[in-house]
Amino acid sequence: MPYLLYCVTEAGAATPPATGVCGAAVESADWSGLRCFYSLVDMLASDPESVKRDALEFHRVTQELFRQAAIIPFRFPTVLSAGTQIDAHLRERAAAYAAALEQFRNTVQMEVRIGLAGSPGPTDTSSGAKYLKSRAQRARHLEQAVAACRAAMREEMIDWRQRESSHGVRCFFLVGREAVDRFQQQISQVRLHPTLTAALSGPWPPTEFLPVFA
């Protein structure tokens, strides 16, 4: 039966919920001070509604563990065909996972998505020059918004990442666990250009700040 992996934590740091995806028991395997949580899942359905349902269940399990301790989540669905592969994987990455869990032990990731309010228009298309000017103006507004968020969070944030998205910019802040409430209060006071909108989410496991595990 396939092993669906949830995440890795330091051994003993967190207690999982009893059941996870597809109602399967959440079990664990230890290696060298690390604990990998998984469920034995007979089959993962592939229709969109089932994927959504199972993904949300996966999120519930990882969030419960994350509420208690630092986690390194696996991407859903990460499935191995044998339990021995979990041992082999942990053995291979024990040092890297342990270092990351220690580094991010007391931190979380907060995210701010900044994008255009409403539909993308109107863009002045009366001429090529006006169109480009309009696009440049929007890009400036986005840059200003990103800068305003970073300035507002400069005391709380430990690290920062950003990525362009199809709708604007995604900003990722690494903050201490104890700073989440302050972060939410301060970021909600940032003023944006009327053409922009922002959505804050978190706390998440700091996946944007994890090293690439070779």
Add this chain to the structure above:
Amino acid sequence: MAASGEVVTIGSEAQHEVSLLDVLDHVLNAGVVIHGSLVISLAGVDLVYVGLNVVLTSVETALRQLHKKAT
């Protein structure tokens, strides 16, 4: 940390919908990718078979890879 540990979304958009999309995006597109030995299927089509290894990823990313390989 917020008392319940739940993900909180603050924004001027439909908050529930944004929150659900955020959750799915994080679950399907963030986190560690592991090389494994299991090929998963979608609608009867084997997905993301890369040489002798399989990289398990989100369905959307997997479909993008499939289209790339086909062209």
